[in-house]
Every structure is written in structure tokens, then in C-alpha cells.
Amino acid sequence: MTAAPHPALELREITAGYQRRAPVLRQVSLSVHEGEAVGLLGPSGCGKSTLAKVAALLHRPYAGTVRIGGEAARGWRHRAPRAQRTAVGVVFQQPRLAADPRLTLAALIAEPLRATVRAAEAAGRAAELAEAVGLGGDLLGRRPHEVSDGQLQRACLARALALRPRVLVCDEMTAMLDASTTAALVAVVEDYRRRSGAALLAVGHDRTLLERWCDRTVELDQQSGTRRCTAALRSAPRAPADTTAG
Numbered sequence: 001m002t003a004a005p006h007p008a009l010e011l012r013e014i015t016a017g018y019q020r021r022a023p024v025l026r027q028v029s030l031s032v033h034e035g036e037a038v039g040l041l042g043p044s045g046c047g048k049s050t051l052a053k054v055a056a057l058l059h060r061p062y063a064g065t066v067r068i069g070g071e072a073a074r075g076w077r078h079r080a081p082r083a084q085r086t087a088v089g090v091v092f093q094q095p096r097l098a099a100d101p102r103l104t105l106a107a108l109i110a111e112p113l114r115a116t117v118r119a120a121e122a123a124g125r126a127a128e129l130a131e132a133v134g135l136g137g138d139l140l141g142r143r144p145h146e147v148s149d150g151q152l153q154r155a156c157l158a159r160a161l162a163l164r165p166r167v168l169v170c171d172e173m174t175a176m177l178d179a180s181t182t183a184a185l186v187a188v189v190e191d192y193r194r195r196s197g198a199a200l201l202a203v204g205h206d207r208t209l210l211e212r213w214c215d216r217t218v219e220l221d222q223q224s225g226t227r228r229c230t231a232a233l234r235s236a237p238r239a240p241a242d243t244t245a246g
């Protein structure tokens, strides 16, 4: 009998927030397996983005364990080992806050590659990634303020995929986008997942989208009576018979 594979992403009993005595998340556990897509829903302010940041090794929890591919996180933010940092790609809701305004879209996409490959190779790969996310070559020389939110989000997704992450965290990636751009970006993520077997944690408010997109959804609940919301997870399977993003 072979042992069950480690989840691609495992969050175990995570307690996290911004004040140790009143954490936003209390002992929240969630696993996402290789090739699996999990949608994370819940009311505004209950801690979805906080959990996403913990999963992306960008926010250190007060307690609990994060495992990427079975290996416990060995640091947070820039102190995380490069191999662990690059194993998780992340796309945020607001591309203008996430993207360095000084960089062209080409440089933005290529930046994560520059540590490992020569500039010319990084530029070539950035052009391929841009094409994969539907970003016209004529836009690659522009800076964030010269493109739309949807175009900039496409560049941010291309950047997140540049190092071929084993886990992709999309924190309200499509919240600011119209239906056709949403469908296009979901299709890019799905194509990447199908080819790579990567795990997806997709955070959002759009229940219909996440129930169609993901294999299952989990819900962070707000417990009434607490000053801050405390999370408990409920799980639901994918909506039947519908596998495409609307």
C-alpha cells in the first residue's frame, strides 16, 4: 500500500490576524491537493485574505503550520526560502497595489525570472506568458498607469505563473473585472492547472463563479457575538453539471 501524497498546500490549525489577543482566524485548517481547486467564501472581513496571505507565506500566523508540498514553511515574506516562496504564486484583487508602477508590463512579468535566467531568456518567456494570458504585444512596453485594470490583472497573472508554481492563490482576482475578462482569466488558470497539476485556492465573494470554477468550496463563517469574526470552515462540493466559468 502506498502512502497518500501530501497535500500541495496544507494549513493546519492556523491562528492569525493583526492583534495577538484578538486574532481574526482561530485554528483554521484547510488542505488543497495537487490538481485540486478550492474556492474560499465568507462574509466581508471574516479573514479570507488573511488566510490567503498566510497560504502565500506573506503573513506569519501566531500559531499553526503551513506546509507546501509536505514541507513546513521555513520563513515568511522575504525570509522564506526561495524554493518555498516560488512554489506559491499569488494574484491579488487590486493589480495597481500589487504592481510596481515603474515597470513596463514586460518587466513586471519577467521580474521573477530574472533571478534564474538571463535577461534575454526572461524577456522571451515573458512574451510567451503575455500571449498565454491574452495580453497583446503592443501593451508590453506600457507601464501600469497606461493600461486598464483588466490588462494589468492579466500581466499580474502572467507574473504569478512565471515560475510555474505548484500552488496558485487567487485572492479576489476577478472582483474588479467584467464578465468576459473574468472568464478569460479563469480559463488561463484552468489551462495552467490542467497542464501543471497545480493546486488552486481561489478566494472570492462570487459564490456562483467559485462553485462552477472549483472542485469544492469552503466557507469561513462569522460567529455572531464575537467582536471580531472567528472562522470555522464548512465544505461543499462543486455545483453539479456545470464546469465552466460564467
Ligand SMILES: Nc1ncnc2c1ncn2[C@@H]1O[C@H](COP(=O)(O)OP(=O)(O)OP(=O)(O)O)[C@@H](O)[C@H]1O
Binding pocket: 018, 024, 042, 043, 044, 045, 046, 047, 048, 049, 050, 051
Ligand atoms: N493590515 C491590517 N491591519 C489590521 N487589521 C487588518 C489588516 N488587514 C485586515 N485587517 C482586518 O482583519 C479582518 C479580516 O480582514 P481580511 O481582509 O482578511 O477579510 P476578508 O474576509 O478578506 O474581507 P473582504 O471579503 O472584505 O476582502 C478585518 O476585520 C480587517 O479589518
